[in-house]
Amino acid sequence: MTGIPADPADPADPPAPAVPAVTAERLVATPEGAARLTTSAPPGIPVGLLVLGHGAGGRRWTDDVVATRDTAVACGWAVVLVDQPWRVAQRRVAGPPASLDRAWLAVIAALGPDRPAGPLVVGGRSAGARVACRTAVATGADAVVALSFPLHPPGRPDRSRAGELALPAAAGIPVHVVQGITDPFGTPDEVRGVLPPHATLDAVPGPHALERAAAQVAAAVLTRLPEG
Incomplete structure (x- = not known):
């Protein structure tokens, strides 16, 4: 991934979003139950595929x-956009990490016949970012996008998940983290302190939820997507 980190105080304006030309929804069988895939595609041939949890x-x-x-x-x-089986089933609590990984791997495999040429970028926010990091090698991802990576539970820096963040980098897969400056699950400075090779970070305003910085998050991700 290339590009200059966005300045949180003066982020680059992303292009004005267009209404997706095609949006389709379908269920995919996984070992953990049905996952829901909502696909949005541009007119013409896509540059690549971005899968988010x-x-x-x-x-x-x-x-x-x-x-x-x-x-x-x-x-x-x-x-x-991938809805994990626990959410499709309207359960209130996510399953254990291994079950999330199994479902995610089944989803990526199901995309195989319909995948556009070009890079495959996987990612998500919080728990979805963890899943993408843990499975990046197995999915054959070209890059990972991690929004609000939960480096540790709030108030428990001793329970670091830096090892998960390092997994894609160990295989040479670029990782880009977008982190809120007051995130109790890990501030940008904390994440920067454990950032592995082939990883970059942009800090944006906000806590773990980045609702008020949505445009800045989108701009930060866009500058790091690989060229098709």
Whole structure:
């Protein structure tokens, strides 16, 4: 991934999002139950494919993820939003990490026949970012985007998840983290202190939820997407 880190005080304006030319929804069988895929594609041949997962809470796609999707589609990328089986089944609590990984791997495999040529970028916010990092090598990803990476539980820096963040980098896969400056799950300075090779970071205003910085998150991701 290339580009200059965005200045949180003066972020680059992303291109005006366009209404996706094609949006389709389907269910995919996984070992953990059905996952839901919502695919948005631009007119013409996509530059590449961006696949994003959600966090461990809530029942809707957050503004930062939606803005990232819309901006990427406006720039020629196909984007798939993945609802994990626990959310499709309307359960209140996410399953254990291994179950999330199994479902994610099944989803990426199911995309195989329909995947556009060009780079595959995987990612998500919070728990979804962890899943993308843990499985990046197995999915054959060209890059990882981690929004609000939960480096540790709030108030528990001793329980670091830096090892997960390092997994893609160990295989030479670039990782880009977008972190809120007051995130109790890990500030940008904390994340920067454990940032592995082949990884970059942009700091944006906000806590773990990046709702008010959605446009800045989208701009930060866009500058780091690989060229198709």
